[in-house]
Amino acid sequence: MRAHPAGPRHADVITSAGVSSAPPSAQAINALDPMVWPLNAVRGADGELGIGGVDCRAAVREHGSPLFILDEQDVRTRARRFHAAYAQAGASRVYYAAKAFISTAVARWVTQEHLGIDVASGGELAVALRAGVPGERILMHGNNKSMAEIEAAIHAGVSRIVLDSFDDIVRVADAAGRAGVVQPVLVRVTVGVEAHTHEFIATAHEDQKFGLSAASGAADEAVRRIVKLPSLDLVGLHSHIGSQIFDAAGFQVAAARVVELARRLFAEQSVQVAELNLGGGMGIAYTDADDPLDVAEMAGRIGEIVRKECAGAGIPMPALAFEPGRAIIGPAGVTVYEVGTVKPVVLDHGQVRTYVSVDGGMSDNIRTALYDATYTVVLASRVSDAEPILVRVVGKHCESGDVVVRDAWLPGDVVPGDLIAVAATGAYCRAMASNYNLLPRPAVVAVRDGVTSVVLRAETLDDLLALDPG
Amino acid sequence: MRAHPAGPRHADVITSAGVSSAPPSAQAINALDPMVWPLNAVRGADGELGIGGVDCRAAVREHGSPLFILDEQDVRTRARRFHAAYAQAGASRVYYAAKAFISTAVARWVTQEHLGIDVASGGELAVALRAGVPGERILMHGNNKSMAEIEAAIHAGVSRIVLDSFDDIVRVADAAGRAGVVQPVLVRVTVGVEAHTHEFIATAHEDQKFGLSAASGAADEAVRRIVKLPSLDLVGLHSHIGSQIFDAAGFQVAAARVVELARRLFAEQSVQVAELNLGGGMGIAYTDADDPLDVAEMAGRIGEIVRKECAGAGIPMPALAFEPGRAIIGPAGVTVYEVGTVKPVVLDHGQVRTYVSVDGGMSDNIRTALYDATYTVVLASRVSDAEPILVRVVGKHCESGDVVVRDAWLPGDVVPGDLIAVAATGAYCRAMASNYNLLPRPAVVAVRDGVTSVVLRAETLDDLLALDPG
Numbered sequence A, B: 001m002r003a004h005p006a007g008p009r010h011a012d013v014i015t016s017a018g019v020s021s022a023p024p025s026a027q028a029i030n031a032l033d034p035m036v037w038p039l040n041a042v043r044g045a046d047g048e049l050g051i052g053g054v055d056c057r058a059a060v061r062e063h064g065s066p067l068f069i070l071d072e073q074d075v076r077t078r079a080r081r082f083h084a085a086y087a088q089a090g091a092s093r094v095y096y097a098a099k100a101f102i103s104t105a106v107a108r109w110v111t112q113e114h115l116g117i118d119v120a121s122g123g124e125l126a127v128a129l130r131a132g133v134p135g136e137r138i139l140m141h142g143n144n145k146s147m148a149e150i151e152a153a154i155h156a157g158v159s160r161i162v163l164d165s166f167d168d169i170v171r172v173a174d175a176a177g178r179a180g181v182v183q184p185v186l187v188r189v190t191v192g193v194e195a196h197t198h199e200f201i202a203t204a205h206e207d208q209k210f211g212l213s214a215a216s217g218a219a220d221e222a223v224r225r226i227v228k229l230p231s232l233d234l235v236g237l238h239s240h241i242g243s244q245i246f247d248a249a250g251f252q253v254a255a256a257r258v259v260e261l262a263r264r265l266f267a268e269q270s271v272q273v274a275e276l277n278l279g280g281g282m283g284i285a286y287t288d289a290d291d292p293l294d295v296a297e298m299a300g301r302i303g304e305i306v307r308k309e310c311a312g313a314g315i316p317m318p319a320l321a322f323e324p325g326r327a328i329i330g331p332a333g334v335t336v337y338e339v340g341t342v343k344p345v346v347l348d349h350g351q352v353r354t355y356v357s358v359d360g361g362m363s364d365n366i367r368t369a370l371y372d373a374t375y376t377v378v379l380a381s382r383v384s385d386a387e388p389i390l391v392r393v394v395g396k397h398c399e400s401g402d403v404v405v406r407d408a409w410l411p412g413d414v415v416p417g418d419l420i421a422v423a424a425t426g427a428y429c430r431a432m433a434s435n436y437n438l439l440p441r442p443a444v445v446a447v448r449d450g451v452t453s454v455v456l457r458a459e460t461l462d463d464l465l466a467l468d469p470g
Helices: A056-063 A072-088 A104-112 A122-130 A147-155 A166-179 A218-227 A249-269 A295-313 A367-371 A461-465 B056-063 B072-088 B104-112 B122-130 B147-155 B166-179 B218-226 B249-269 B295-313 B367-371 B461-465
Strands: A041-043 A049-051 A067-071 A091-097 A116-119 A138-140 A160-163 A183-190 A193-197 A199-202 A232-238 A242-245 A275-280 A319-325 A333-346 A352-358 A377-379 A388-394 A403-411 A419-423 A443-448 A451-456 B041-043 B049-051 B067-071 B091-097 B116-119 B138-140 B160-163 B183-190 B193-197 B199-202 B232-238 B242-245 B275-280 B319-325 B333-346 B352-358 B377-379 B388-394 B403-411 B419-423 B443-448 B451-456
Touching (some): A056 A419, A067 A072, A072 A295, A072 A443, A104 A122, A104 A451, A138 A147, A147 A166, A166 A218, A249 A295, A295 A319, A333 B166, A352 A403, A377 A403, B056 B333, B056 B451, B072 B443, B091 B104, B104 B116, B104 B122, B116 B122, B122 B147, B377 B403
Parallel strands (some): A138 A160, B138 B160, B193 B242
Antiparallel strands (some): A041 A049, A067 A333, A193 A199, A333 A352, A333 A419, B193 B199, B333 B352
16 A cells, blocks of 8 residues: 555655766766667657657747657567567567557558457557558457447457456357358466566466466466357457566466366367467556566567476477567657656755646546656756756646656756757657647658658647546 | 556455445445436436436437436535635635546536636636637646647736746746736745645645645745746736545645745735635545535634634735535436446455446546546436445446446346436546447536536547548
8 A cells, every 4th residue: 555645755865766876977867778669769869858859949940849759760669579489489470569559650660561460459559540451460468348348359359368257258250150250369367477677486376457367277267268159250269467577487387277277178178279379467667677588588588488388298389379568569669748847855964855736637647657667858858968967757737646657868968948858759659649738639640751640639628628528 | 566457357355445345235236326426316217317307218318328427406506605605714616626527517616606717728718718608717727838828828818827837937927918918916835735635745845746835935936937027917826736625724834835925925025925825636436435625614613724824924815716616517427327237256365346348438438547536426227125236336348447436336137228326426437438349439428407407518530530530
């Protein structure tokens, strides 16, 4: 339990959250760490942040502030890299996670780069279809798909529906039967492993809403029911062990357990698992403290783990599938804000924390408040050799928990009117954005070779008022 | 730091979060605790939940599920009660918190019931004005008001602007000067007190983005600057110590400190504080474990505290103002969901937790994931005498932290198709709602004397797609 319903408010130890006690150099805080910033992020002639050949100041002048900027080439490069590395490791498909961020433009980019798309709602499906993504590239997830969503997915000919519960089995079978099709499906299996960053926890059971337990026999029972239903074609199993995962260790236990289930299904039910979707949740670097494993190395290790487990269990190696989650779009996106106020606050121990207020906040990035997420921020409209000061970047919402970056260093001459940029906001920021305090949501633009295009236009006050009969 | 970026996932101790170890009776879990449910919530002839004379099943048939239902008479009654109680205690104005939830209908109700409205953005101001709220009833807050927002507020003739920083002073003075008006203002003062529920913490300084410190001299300096600016009229001070406050203890220290500042301002600058806005954050009951002080009693105690402090300091008692926050709209709102899947999960210690998935989730109520908020839930489409089972009500989002009610008891025969209702969702639910997973946001309807009216219509997929150029 967190005690304060309006979010944390007290002083953290000032050196917490990855902030070193010795201030970094003025030069260091102007630098753009390539692990954190998009592929095509550079300092321009005036010291301004440029992405994909576009000056962030010009982009903000044209599309407003705050502004989400997506480096299109970065998205495409990561998509290609994941596709190639996981194909090499035995994957028949790598899926882009619509929930991280979806729009028709992004759906087209990742489809052109050979990825599939995993969708978890009728809305995400609709965007993929509107972008022209063929059904055979789409996988549908969800612990509580509505009948309308299932029907839409089947009508679109999605290549996989992941069955999450006994209720789900009945509904998908029914909808497929009525549509006169045989729907390929996977069973979502929980294996009692939760992985995150460099750690994982393995338990016998899993206390979560997703999936059917391998340990309790629920997954076996699901398979027993599915194979009796002529409108369903059981292709394989799905397992997902966490998010923001930096190494392959957690996949070891998970693979062992899911392969043991596959062995049992073959031995007891003569069911062959042709495809094993191991989910994903591959991590990205939000700050220089994050060190996710190289894509190809992660792919290779996981592939090897599964191969060994299958050999040990005496079953054929299934085709693999993966869902790297935020890893495609997350690092490609940046949020640019305009600084509105700069306020030094003396703390109880005498140190000063400077609150830098921007024109957005928890409405466009809830992750800091929701997950205690950490981010990297730089002065974006210029560079400065002023002494670094410890800042907290906060939003303009009427709530003290409205924090964008909890601890960061910015040049001491940061002033209202400056633009600052927060890195790695491509995933789960615009996707989870709200209109809290009736702030319209910012535009998302793509930049590439000096050209800016609108991915999602900025909301207007009229958009917000349109729901109110007046 | 919370370790899991996708929210808590492990089993809590099953008796945590207010759930008693002994299951409640079947009768108890059908009951509607009047402390938690809207004033006009009753069980109807079929056992269904009715609010304001409207059957929740009929409302959902007409307006879809999930659905926010507001008991209009409840909102009006609480508004009247706060107005009367705080007027009695010396308040010249009680402000409704737009950030909790605002629409033109709600703005009209609370204005008719003699409240003012506090707004924190141009959007909130626009809705109030669209509803016909006169400027003299409006107060504007904000740690980072844009010049456009300040100009709009001054143009609307808002009766108070709360100045939050030195930057803010300059901007408001400039805008008022250009508009040729003298703008009444308050100074937001931080006094180093943070109150929440039955506890408060007092420190010398305050580590937050809001306000100007009384201890550091920043507040004194702000007053020194303001009184020199002919376009500003310093009416008084503003202090806000927290949210979800259940008793008056925290106001004691805060009042002492802010009254000491008022005394000093008079002694040193001959500035008289005519108005003292003590903010609010009055708490509400989310579950039967919550026991907020009666409105009149809280008002009386705070009034008495300030009177004593002023007498002690030898300064005249200022007019008071309050911002009770969620306390007007919070308890008047209910969310109705349809159950989609019911899944018993065996936990490691052998107990069973039943996951009840609904057709909304963290997109329409982020408070459970964001603040570990607790809620009360009942079966709404019927009553049942089935044995209670321990449930976790979860949403349909593709994220394991997507929890609506962490621990609750529901009848053991709860099935897909049942409606369930979550109480006290009037504040900070629809206001903070997102389109995560591209779920359209639910409608908000008002019910009164058997009549349902649309407060905010449900979003459609077309609304969402309208931002995407395609």
